Amino acid sequence: MRIRRKKWARPELDACPYYIDNAEEMKGRWHEAFADNSRPLYLELGCGKGVFAAQHALRYPDINIIAADIKADMLAVGRRTVENMFGAVERTHDNIMLLRMNIVNISQLFAENDTVDRIYINFCNPWNRGKHNKRRLTHPRQLEQYRNILKQGGELRFKTDDDELFEDSVEYFKECGWEITYITRDLHAENLPDNLITEHERMFASEGKKIKFLIALPPRKE
Template sequence: MRIRRKPWARPELAECPFCIDDPENHIGHWHELFPKQQPLHLELGCGKGGFMAQKAVSNPDINFIAVDIKSDILGLTKRNIEKAYAQAEKEPDNVRIFAYDIERILQVFDSNDVVDRIYINFCNPWPKKKHKKKRLTYPRQLFFYQEFLKNGGEIWFKTDDDELFEESLTYFNMCGFTQEYITYDLAASGFAENIVTEHENMFMEQGIKIKFLIAKNHGRVSALPPIVPKESETEENQES
């Protein structure tokens, strides 16, 4: 889905105290950006921030970081977070946001940035074969996340797309994750911790069942799985 340009987004983000405009300068030091040292959760592809706004405000004992590739959409994240904290009469001191290309995640996080949990909600399914390597659950990406996701840490993955979900199950297995929880109909599963966002409601109103899993990390695999293309192949596809 193409996001319309929002001229107000960059100026607002520049003035936002919880928006980080130089994420590469904080690699290895993300925990230091929060006033309290507590578990760190990361959302990759936060979209309009509906999930993060609800999650962060209701869990003050956890620090949160939300990332999306576009500043235009991150501006909506910022507004939704501000609204949620204002309604709760709290300050957003346990949340940080920034815009970045998640394919280059290891330029902003390393092994010192210990993350307890990663959320991936309704990411682009990239259905064409030549584009699948861009998926946020693709083995190459999972391999990257394991650099900073702690042993025993979890990835919570939610999608409306059947093919993406089935193929992601294979990806997780290839990278040494185990499935701690899985459902093919999240609304009917009784999973108490689910946060239903506007995006999720849209799919359910269309009769689409939401697929969800919790995958536990057991340490980085010794080598990149063979399904992953060589770096040169990735660069060629990005240029095409």
């Protein structure tokens, strides 16, 4: 998603206690970023305006979630989203972190003890031009990195409106030895009780587009 540069973004992020700008410095200490590091740790890749992560943190106070994006301006919007949503219920946001990170290099930023229980990828850029396919967040080179970050028994949840990206991604998961434990090409027809609707999901659904969704488990680590 493109976003205009915001003059207020950097000052607000610099003052935000739950924003991390230098991911390299946190390697080996991701669980320590939270007040209660005994909670399960989830990671959203490409969090956009932070609606999903904020909803998740509110609904599941016993789970820590890191919302990652490459753009500081986008994360600044996410910070405002968190403040608005948590302010409405007057609850502290001690179980959410905003992280500026290049997801392409994710395996370089997480150590063996930094494993997470779940990864979310919601409505990422489809990169449907052939030469750009390798930029997809579900591309095999990315799946190999996620495999090392997920705990044994951890899972990846992927959601998109894009038919080509979804079908290609299904093949990526199979190619890399992941087990798809749940799949639907019309998520809203399933009425899953724990589905948190993102801003993109609401927009695409209103346009009549079917939302595709799957849950996958990585192959066992050797």
